[in-house]
Amino acid sequence: MTRLIKVKNIAIGGGAVIPVQSMLNVPTSDTVSSLRQIRKLEKAGCDLVRLTVNDAAAAKALPEIVAKSPVPLIADIHFDYRMALAALEAGIAKLRINPGNIGDKKRVKLVAEAAGEKGVPIRIGVNSGSLREDVRKKVLAGHLSLGLAMGRHALAEAKALEKYGFEDIVLSVKATSVTETVRAYEFLHENCDFPLHLGITEAGRLEDALLKSGAGLGALLLKGIGDTLRISITGPVEKEAEAGRKLLQFLGLRPYGPEVVSCPTCGRTKVEVEKISREVSRALSKDPELRDYQCKVAVMGCAVNGPGEAAAAEAGLAGGSDCFLLFAKGKALRKVSPREAVPALLQALRNIKNAKRLK
């Protein structure tokens, strides 16, 4: 079990529910855009939001952003330890530093002491692109695997912070390679009790990022490795939060409202499964009564697997010839037209939910 770290009201490690993270992609100095994006992320299910504090203008904007943010914020610090001190003054909830580029040990010590006084945790974030030069040379020469190099580097930096009496440490070791990332986290899992922030760095645009992160983070999470995560995506930030939520939901690690299963369709299909499935997801996410309801909803193309899957779900639709069979709690209710299908499914779910409440 990893040690428990508190980031304001959010717990990381110690077996706590795994929080989802993301990072702003607007300049922190732009207070209005930053707050707008933070709110969007919160709505998408993000628990912790990171933002860069890379210059004086960002540091100046930070107190207002911190005061108005609905979720705890994490300051991302590179190169300039003074930005870490300014972020702490602004009331930041957590720091992410890369000690390798903060400079000499005295500066790291100053940051650790200031964070310790305020009870602010620090994530040591080692990335494959920012290894120490001597370590990088060893990796390039093939004397050391990248994963092991990152894991050892992160652990050494954490031990250095501990020497300054600082213990609220989270570690991350992100590479663009899925296998090296997994190797790095496995090393840390075996060699320390620091909570681990999972991620694949520079994972690419949506489709690639989802596959890479699903493969790497999924492999780790299924082994019980990982205490918080970010799914990095080149694209809209809210997609990161949605993807993080879904990954945890699909692994059975965190409930997040209805899960829509739908078949891939085939030559038998005579109804628009993709369209209906999308409409069901959209309608559920907007429905105040159902969006947090933990259940499985099935949209199936035909009667081969359709009724079976639909019946196994809380409610479902199994396609026929230009119509659907509506199922609820394992029972076929009635035939519905494609136009009626989505509202009828939602109503069936509401009925089940209300019936459960009355029991």
Ligand code: SF4
């Ligand atoms: S449920 Fe029916 S339509 Fe969908 S993939 Fe299976 S056989 Fe094809």
